[in-house]
Amino acid sequence: MNPWLPFEWIAAVRFLREGRLQTIFIIGGIAIGVGVIVFMSAMLAGLEANFIKRVLTSQPQIQLLTPDQVARPLRKSAGEIEDPAVQRPSQRVISIDQWPKIRGQMLAMPEVTAVSPTITGSVLALRGDASRAVTLTGIEPETYFDIVRIPNYIFSGEARLTSEDVIIGIELAKNLGATVGDKLNLQATGGANRVLTISGLVDFGNKGVNQRVAFVALRTGQSLLGMIGGVTTIDMKIKDIYAAEIIAQRIQAATPVQADSWIATNAQFFTAVQAQIYTNTLIRIFVGLSVAFGIAAVLIVSVIQRSKEIGILRAMGTSKGQILRVFLLQGGLLGFIGSVFGAAMGAAALIYWHAVARQADGAEFFPLILERSLFVYTAMLATVTGLLAATAPALRAANLDPVVAIRG
Amino acid sequence: MADGILKLEHVCKAYNVGLPTEVEVLHDIDLELDRGEFLALIGPSGSGKSTLLNIIGLLDRPTSGRLLIKGRDTAMLGDDELTHLRGRTIGFVFQYHLLISAFTARENVMMPMLADRGFPSAEIEARAEHLLLQVGLDKFGSNLANNMSGGQQQRVAIARALAMRPDLVLADEPTGNLDTKSADAVFDLMRRVNRESGTSFLLVTHNMDLARRCDRIIQVIDGRIASN
Ligand SMILES: Nc1ncnc2c1ncn2[C@@H]1O[C@H](COP(=O)(O)OP(=O)(O)OP(=O)(O)O)[C@@H](O)[C@H]1O
Ligand SMILES: [Mg+2]
Numbered sequence: 001m002n003p004w005l006p007f008e009w010i011a012a013v014r015f016l017r018e019g020r021l022q023t024i025f026i027i028g029g030i031a032i033g034v035g036v037i038v039f040m041s042a043m044l045a046g047l048e049a050n051f052i053k054r055v056l057t058s059q060p061q062i063q064l065l066t067p068d069q070v071a072r073p074l075r076k077s078a079g080e081i082e083d084p085a086v087q088r089p090s091q092r093v094i095s096i097d098q099w100p101k102i103r104g105q106m107l108a109m110p111e112v113t114a115v116s117p118t119i120t121g122s123v124l125a126l127r128g129d130a131s132r133a134v135t136l137t138g139i140e141p142e143t144y145f146d147i148v149r150i151p152n153y154i155f156s157g158e159a160r161l162t163s164e165d166v167i168i169g170i171e172l173a174k175n176l177g178a179t180v181g182d183k184l185n186l187q188a189t190g191g192a193n194r195v196l197t198i199s200g201l202v203d204f205g206n207k208g209v210n211q212r213v214a215f216v217a218l219r220t221g222q223s224l225l226g227m228i229g230g231v232t233t234i235d236m237k238i239k240d241i242y243a244a245e246i247i248a249q250r251i252q253a254a255t256p257v258q259a260d261s262w263i264a265t266n267a268q269f270f271t272a273v274q275a276q277i278y279t280n281t282l283i284r285i286f287v288g289l290s291v292a293f294g295i296a297a298v299l300i301v302s303v304i305q306r307s308k309e310i311g312i313l314r315a316m317g318t319s320k321g322q323i324l325r326v327f328l329l330q331g332g333l334l335g336f337i338g339s340v341f342g343a344a345m346g347a348a349a350l351i352y353w354h355a356v357a358r359q360a361d362g363a364e365f366f367p368l369i370l371e372r373s374l375f376v377y378t379a380m381l382a383t384v385t386g387l388l389a390a391t392a393p394a395l396r397a398a399n400l401d402p403v404v405a406i407r408g
Numbered sequence: 409m410a411d412g413i414l415k416l417e418h419v420c421k422a423y424n425v426g427l428p429t430e431v432e433v434l435h436d437i438d439l440e441l442d443r444g445e446f447l448a449l450i451g452p453s454g455s456g457k458s459t460l461l462n463i464i465g466l467l468d469r470p471t472s473g474r475l476l477i478k479g480r481d482t483a484m485l486g487d488d489e490l491t492h493l494r495g496r497t498i499g500f501v502f503q504y505h506l507l508i509s510a511f512t513a514r515e516n517v518m519m520p521m522l523a524d525r526g527f528p529s530a531e532i533e534a535r536a537e538h539l540l541l542q543v544g545l546d547k548f549g550s551n552l553a554n555n556m557s558g559g560q561q562q563r564v565a566i567a568r569a570l571a572m573r574p575d576l577v578l579a580d581e582p583t584g585n586l587d588t589k590s591a592d593a594v595f596d597l598m599r600r601v602n603r604e605s606g607t608s609f610l611l612v613t614h615n616m617d618l619a620r621r622c623d624r625i626i627q628v629i630d631g632r633i634a635s636n
Binding site for chain 1: 465467487494495508509518520522527528529533568
């Protein structure tokens, strides 16, 4: 016997080994439960990370806009309103007031890693008989590509934006029957008109977006939309993406602009993630409970089977506390060993599923994220569950009356 | 009685106290045992021999009366103290379910020492080997408990009872399950240990031949000591 192992440990391991079939079956049960949890949690984390990556490379993390234009009720004198029915005014496209100054302020913030002024407005894209309404975005490629990685989304052509270029969505190109190198006539509602060359097609993975987007150089956009020197939004990227909402609120309080964070704009996604987390937690709880009941059932049977041996151990001078620990340890060991097998099974299933499951375009369905912390936490949780589940059987064993147990 | 290892004064034992089914199975037992004595306890089935042995072995408490082990009153001791005292001073040999099946013969002999010290050691293992040699089973140390004959198992149980160098060994029909030859071997072994190490023995038996070979015979009938 190993001189470093205490009596309780030796007895617990021997009892588990002797009850071989029971032990194997319950470890199998625990492993399946733990495997499901590991698989589910890791896949969920992967899907979430994937989504966030997509969102964050196709959208600014914080966007500054002109504040909503509101109508103020006319007042005759203090407390007296002349016309109580207030209609929301139509929102004109106007430039952010003193935007270079705001951009300077933003660049001075330590949390901010990129700032890019853009101009957005609606224009008509014309080609031959076809015409489509598109959302035109005028950008500074050097700064904007840092925030929205258009080069990553280029389907064909290149992410080149001189003052004569335009990059459009693939669906839009299809609708207009145009492709890279073709000329495109853009016509603003104000009457301005420019003919540009299609330098690239982008695919953001969303049909609606792909039908509408068109990117041009900032100056081209400004002249088309009739706002020379003006910008409608300032797009930003920050260090800690999850701090976006707090930073946005701070900016809004400190400047005359409206600041929207990606968290607010993607509220739906976060609700979905939250719902997934709840479901995941529920599944964990119920898997944990069934594992606990399984361990408790196996140990209770073991206590009953061994009651005579427990009585003899007590007669030989083994204390109640020692008997208690022998059975608690068995629970903990079952939980731990089961979780090790379960984690291995979960990881294997993940690797397999990751290799097999592909999206329509052949891209991976979810990134393979095998975080060590997930395995460590799961093993710890399973061990604690085992210990807790063993409490009732262990107490029963410890409180066996040796006289009754030995007489049988 | 400087040499007294065990003293019972007016010990009574009742079961189901306070219930309609209350029965007193031991009535006013007085008993003394000296160091090195080999005592036989005989009596018909149901007379209360096992009950008496359990009380002496600190597995059960008397309903009334005093039990002194080495001059020390046990009434005031708590559960853990009783366990400790039992482990150090008393060894048990039972009729059935003798050994713990998950362990080898040697490990079974080590068990009381292991429970007492908490950790195994070479010293404990050497003592177990020595005891196995003493009971003539040094070749069987690595056998699993269940892979031995009844007589062999009982000899391992005796070695285990002796592991903590107890002052008193309580044996409840240790030969009851064995054929005459094995029974004789087990009895001779106990007698030899008794002579060599001065350990006291209290042997419950239905075998009058064996009883007659003891120092003293006590007969229990209906929960009373009928003859001494
Ligand atoms: N837990 C109990 N509850 C009620 N009565 C009991 C209990 N344990 C033992 N008895 C009774 O006490 C009496 C003595 O039992 P005990 O086992 O001491 O007898 P014994 O002399 O050892 O018999 P045997 O030779 O058959 O082993 C018996 O009548 C038995 O029915
Ligand atoms: Mg009996």
